[in-house]
Amino acid sequence: MAFRGQVTLLGLAGATALATSASAESLEVTHWWTSGGEAAAVAHFAEAFRATGNEWVDGAIAGSGSTARPIIVSRLVGGDPMGATQFNHGRQAEELIEAGLFRDLSALAEAEGWRDVVNPPSLIDACTVDDRVYCVPVNIHSAQWLWLSDQAYADAGVAVPTNWSEFVAAAPALRDAGKVPLALGGQPWQAMIVFETLVPTLGGRDLYDAVYETKDADAARSDEMAAIWQAMADVREMSRGTNVQDWNQATNMVVTGAAGGQIMGDWAQGEFATAGMTAGEAYHCLPGLGENAVISTGGDAFYFPVLDDDAKSEAQDALASVLISPEAQVAFNLRKGSLPVRGDVDLEATNACMQKGLEILASGNTIRSTPELINEDTGTQIGDLVTQFMNEDAMTPEDAQERFAVIIEDAE
Amino acid sequence: MDETGRPRRPLRNLSAKLAMLPMILTALVVFVGGTLWTVVHSFTDSKLLPRLDWAGLEQYDRLWSSDRWLVSIENLVIYGVLSLVFSFLIGFVLAALLDQKIRFEDTFRTIFLYPFALSFIVTGLVWQWLLNPDFGIQSVLRDWGWDVTVDPLYDPGIVIYGVLVAGLWQGTGFVMCLMLAGLRGIDEDIWKAARVDGIPKWKTYLFVVLPMMRPVMVTALVIVTAGIVKLYDLIVAQTGGGPGIASEVPAKYVYDFMFRAQNLGQGFAASTMMLVTVAIILIPWAYLEFGGKRR
Numbered sequence: 001m002a003f004r005g006q007v008t009l010l011g012l013a014g015a016t017a018l019a020t021s022a023s024a025e026s027l028e029v030t031h032w033w034t035s036g037g038e039a040a041a042v043a044h045f046a047e048a049f050r051a052t053g054n055e056w057v058d059g060a061i062a063g064s065g066s067t068a069r070p071i072i073v074s075r076l077v078g079g080d081p082m083g084a085t086q087f088n089h090g091r092q093a094e095e096l097i098e099a100g101l102f103r104d105l106s107a108l109a110e111a112e113g114w115r116d117v118v119n120p121p122s123l124i125d126a127c128t129v130d131d132r133v134y135c136v137p138v139n140i141h142s143a144q145w146l147w148l149s150d151q152a153y154a155d156a157g158v159a160v161p162t163n164w165s166e167f168v169a170a171a172p173a174l175r176d177a178g179k180v181p182l183a184l185g186g187q188p189w190q191a192m193i194v195f196e197t198l199v200p201t202l203g204g205r206d207l208y209d210a211v212y213e214t215k216d217a218d219a220a221r222s223d224e225m226a227a228i229w230q231a232m233a234d235v236r237e238m239s240r241g242t243n244v245q246d247w248n249q250a251t252n253m254v255v256t257g258a259a260g261g262q263i264m265g266d267w268a269q270g271e272f273a274t275a276g277m278t279a280g281e282a283y284h285c286l287p288g289l290g291e292n293a294v295i296s297t298g299g300d301a302f303y304f305p306v307l308d309d310d311a312k313s314e315a316q317d318a319l320a321s322v323l324i325s326p327e328a329q330v331a332f333n334l335r336k337g338s339l340p341v342r343g344d345v346d347l348e349a350t351n352a353c354m355q356k357g358l359e360i361l362a363s364g365n366t367i368r369s370t371p372e373l374i375n376e377d378t379g380t381q382i383g384d385l386v387t388q389f390m391n392e393d394a395m396t397p398e399d400a401q402e403r404f405a406v407i408i409e410d411a412e
Numbered sequence: 413m414d415e416t417g418r419p420r421r422p423l424r425n426l427s428a429k430l431a432m433l434p435m436i437l438t439a440l441v442v443f444v445g446g447t448l449w450t451v452v453h454s455f456t457d458s459k460l461l462p463r464l465d466w467a468g469l470e471q472y473d474r475l476w477s478s479d480r481w482l483v484s485i486e487n488l489v490i491y492g493v494l495s496l497v498f499s500f501l502i503g504f505v506l507a508a509l510l511d512q513k514i515r516f517e518d519t520f521r522t523i524f525l526y527p528f529a530l531s532f533i534v535t536g537l538v539w540q541w542l543l544n545p546d547f548g549i550q551s552v553l554r555d556w557g558w559d560v561t562v563d564p565l566y567d568p569g570i571v572i573y574g575v576l577v578a579g580l581w582q583g584t585g586f587v588m589c590l591m592l593a594g595l596r597g598i599d600e601d602i603w604k605a606a607r608v609d610g611i612p613k614w615k616t617y618l619f620v621v622l623p624m625m626r627p628v629m630v631t632a633l634v635i636v637t638a639g640i641v642k643l644y645d646l647i648v649a650q651t652g653g654g655p656g657i658a659s660e661v662p663a664k665y666v667y668d669f670m671f672r673a674q675n676l677g678q679g680f681a682a683s684t685m686m687l688v689t690v691a692i693i694l695i696p697w698a699y700l701e702f703g704g705k706r707r
Contacts, residue, residue, distance in 0.1 A: 070671035077461065095460040095674070186654060243546065243566070377459065380673035384480050384657055391568050391656025403479075410474075 025315035026055035027083025029302075030075075032068035033336075034060050037270055041336035045138075048328045052318045057083070066189075076101050081305035083312065084319055089126045089137060089299050090371035096303075102134045103304045108317050109133040114324065119343030120297055120364065126372045127301060135301040136320045138329075139338035142295035142357060143265040143369070144197045146286040147272070151257030152179050163290030164202065164231075167261060171238050174260045183250040183259035184239035188387035190247055192379075194235055194263045195386050198228050200296070200367050201289045211408060212373040220405035229389075229397035229404070236390050254283070263289070269353050270337050279352040287356050295360050298369030299338060378411040447687065454680035462676055471681035481682065484660045487572045491661070492640045495579050499636055500629075502580070503587030508617060510588070511595045521592070524585040532582065536649025539578035540565065565651055568658035575650055575659055582646075583639065587632050594628030595621065630701075641690060662686050 027049075033042045039060070046056040059082055061068035069092065072085050076096060087093045096102060109115070109124075118124045118137060127135040146167065153160045153170070156177035161167040171181035184190055200208035203224045210219035219225065242259070244250055251271040253259035262268065269285070277283050288294045302323055304316040322328055329340040330347060337354070339361055340347055347358065360366070370379065385407065389400045457467040475481050506524060510517055527535065542548040545563035553560050564574030598621055606616040644663040651659040662682060670679030 066672050073460065073671070073674075092674075099461055187652070188654070375459070375674065377669075377673045377675040377678070380668065380675075381478075387654070388479065388656040391654065391658065 024053055024055055025309075025311050026057050027312065027315050027319060028057040028059045029084045029086075029319075030059035030061060030068070030072050030082045031086035031300075032061050032063065032065050033086075034062045038336060041332050044331040044335060045323060045328055048322045048325070048331075049319050052322060054315045054318060059085075064189075076305060081307060083307070084302050084304050084316060086300050087135070087303055088371045089123060089297070089301055089369060090373070091375050092371060093135070093303055094129070094375070097129050097134050101305055103306050103313065103316065104132045104134060105136070105304065105317075105320055106131075106133045108320055112321060112324070117324075117342045117344055119341070119361070120366050122366070122368050122372070123297060123299075123301075123341055126368070135303045136323045137299065137301045137341040138323050139333050139336060140297045140299040140341060140361070141265055141267060141338050142287070142366075143193045143298065144201055144288050144295050145266055145268065145353075146197075146261055146263050146289045147251065147254055147268055148261045148284040148286065149254045149257045149259065150282055150284065152177075152254070152260045155179070155257060156260075160284055161261075161286075161290070163286065165291075167289075168234055168238070170260070171234075179257075180241050180253065180259040181238040181261070182235060183244075183253040183262040184235065184242050184390075185247045185250040186242070186245045187247070188383050190250070190264070191386045191390045192383050193265060195228075195232060195382075196296070196370050197263050197289065198231050198235075199225075200294050201292045202231055203228050204292060205294055205367055208367055212370055213368070215374075215408050215411045217405050217409040220408040221401065225404075226397065226401055229401045232386070232389060232400070233397045236393070239390075266295075266339075266353070266357055267337055269351065273351065285353040285356065287353075287360060293356075293360055294365050294367055295357060296369040297361075297366045298371065299341070374411055378407060381407045450680050451684050451687075454677060454684045456677050458676040458680070460674040460676070467677065471677045472685075474678065475681050475685065480657045480660055481662070481665055483657055484662045484665050487659060488640070488643065488661055490572050491576055491579065491643065492637075494573075494576055495583070495640055496633075496636060498576075498580055499584045499587045500632070502584045503632075504591050504622075506584070506588040507591035507595055510592055521589070524588055526585065527582045528586040530582065532645040533649045535578050535582045536646045536651075539574070539581070540650045543574050543577075566655060568655050571651060571655065571659045575646060578650060579643075579646060583636065587636065590628055590632045590635075591625070594625040597628075598624055641686065 029046075031042060033039060042058075042060075046058065049056045061071055065088060069087070072082075072087075073096070075082065076085075081101070093102065114133065114136075115121065115124055123137040123140070124133065127133050127137060146164070148160055148167075150160055152174060156170070156173045156179065158170045158173045159166075161170055167181075174181045184194065199211065207219060207222070207224050207228075210216040211225070242250060242253070244253070247264055247268070248271055250259070250262055251264060251268050254262045255271060255275045255277065269279070272279070272283050279285060302320070304320065307313055307316070324342070326342060326345045329342050329345055333340045333347060339354075339357055343362075347354075374382075382404065385400060385403055389395050453462050453464075454471055455466060455468065456463060457465050457470065510520060514520070530538075543550075543563065543565045545551065545561075545566060548562070550560065550562040553562065564570045564577075602620060602624070603616070606620060611620075642663055643661050644667065647653060647659055647661050647664055653660045653664055663686070666679045666683045666686070668679075669675045669682065673679075
């Protein structure tokens with residue numbers, strides 16, 4: 001046994017020596033970008049990293065983030081770290097940082113002046129724990145968009161709404177025309193998107209900050225919040241009859257004119273683009289529901305686990321600086337349909353909706369996304385409540401509001 | 413037995429004891445140790461990583477005031493009771509019918525047992541499609557001109573029965589096979605004696621054969637019950653816990669809070685409650701079963 005162990009060790013040492021002599025390190029990068037457009041986008045990162053003379057080993061995990069994150073976390077905790085990994089902006093990796101599993105990138109961040117180039121600065125704050133930087137933000141996705149089908153409104157004989165109250169007022173006409181006013185897929189996170197859109201747009205960013213950032217239970221019990229739950233009851237009524245599960249199936253109802261609109265993140269524009277529709281002609285988009293043009297700056301960031309091998313650590317630095325480089329930012333985000341994290345790059349926005357998003361971003365009317373403000377535990381509880389409310393007609397808005405306030409009260 | 417007659421007891425069957433050592437250690441360390449560790453950590457406020465910051469009964473307080481947990485327990489009770497009753501009832505009736513020395517018995521047995529060869533994931537997906545109002549049974553019936561509604565998976569009030577149907581479809585064949593084996597184990601002479609005494613066939617089954625099949629029944633009960641308590645994959649594949657939280661089950665609660673919500677303490681508290689529930693059922697039963705024999 002001992003003899004065989006030695007041989008294996010020798011073999012390993014030999015392999016490492018070979019790898020070092022070739023001066024190319026391979027890093028396994030785990031992420032959950034697996035749809036066609038996403039995979040094409042991430043290929044730009046891989047290509048840019050290869051150009052530095054290193055090897056990108058793609059560790060894509062199919063399914064959504066909620067499938068991939070437990071796998072990534074158990075690998076990290078179980079002592080089998082990858083070279084780099086994706087998380088969303090915010091607190092998902094908080095405890096892993098505190099446990100010392102991720103590398104401190106402060107020196108590199110300082111040298112490249114990340115704090116000066118990243119816009120909004122809240123994204124670099126989300127990477128910072130005790131004044132040390134632990135991740136690289138790579139893109140911005142916002143959730144507060146209402147997508148409208150011109151076809152559906154033409155069929156119903158009403159004008160395309162320009163804000164939420166017009167949208168609600170037009171709903172009965174759409175029903176009469178045999179359409180679903182608001183498409184909403186059955187998966188719980190989609191109802192969450194609606195809720196997290198209504199709070200900052202109808203309620204205003206003060207309400208959003210009070211509830212999600214300072215976790216003020218009085219704000220959660222306020223009349224403004226009561227109006228949000230009332231609006232959720234409207235959504236429950238307007239989305240009846242959607243009968244699909246996936247978000248893109250719901251988007252497809254808007255594309256075909258079977259539904260009036262959908263509240264969904266900016267990634268939905270890819271579906272309209274694929275269907276060959278032009279923004280402003282065949283479909284409309286209302287950031288902030290046309291009430292309050294505010295967008296949240298969620299998105300993705302990369303974290304780098306602590307590795308024993310110095311050569312690999314150097315490769316991690318190289319990867320970090322590639323991810324945030326202006327060239328890779330433009331190439332990746334154009335393909336992904338998200339916005340770049342650098343304020344100093346020019347994205348040739350290809351459509352009117354993306355242009356609107358860039359303008360709001362430049363004007364600074366942004367809010368931090370919920371994963372940055374509340375932890376996964378609180379997020380799961382709110383998600384359970386919202387999805388229960390959307391599916392149980394017997395549950396009153398008042399009831400839901402009180403239970404929401406209790407969750408906010410207990411939130412950390 | 414003559415106790416004094418055994419020489420050097422600890423070394424008797426040494427090789428057998430040595431061979432069992434790994435399994436004994438596994439049982440002690442992995443099962444007992446892991447269980448204790450989980451129970452201990454359920455009294456902490458562990459989030460993503462386990463840590464020993466005591467939180468008292470806080471996790472249990474939250475657990476029992478959570479709507480989702482209460483719905484989960486209720487669903488497990490409904491699913492558990494009905495699935496036990498129906499899988500035994502249907503399983504026994506099918507076995508008794510197959511036992512009538514019918515033709516093509518092998519074929520029928522294969523057909524009934526076949527669903528058991530499928531995983532719960534496949535079963536769940538198949539039944540998700542069958543019960544989809546736009547593509548499945550409902551649409552077929554409506555095409556035939558019957559205006560009926562069969563959409564249990566979209567109705568929070570009855571979704572658990574939609575899951576139950578899939579569970580029964582998958583598991584009944586297995587229960588049937590166990591029962592059939594039990595029936596075949598009954599001595600032919602018993603039947604002859606019953607016929608001579610002029611006892612009707614159904615009475616023989618109910619009052620003579622069934623009590624004789626007790627060992628088989630217990631085996632089937634243990635296997636089916638274990639399957640019920642760990643019900644998880646069928647729910648994930650068929651409904652995802654929806655609509656809303658209407659088809660959530662305890663095992664899914666544990667998984668979701670441990671790994672998705674990054675709240676180990678809450679997940680541990682829920683799994684400890686599952687263990688306690690099983691123990692409450694198991695201990696009196698074991699006492700009756702094994703305590704009774706010693707008398």
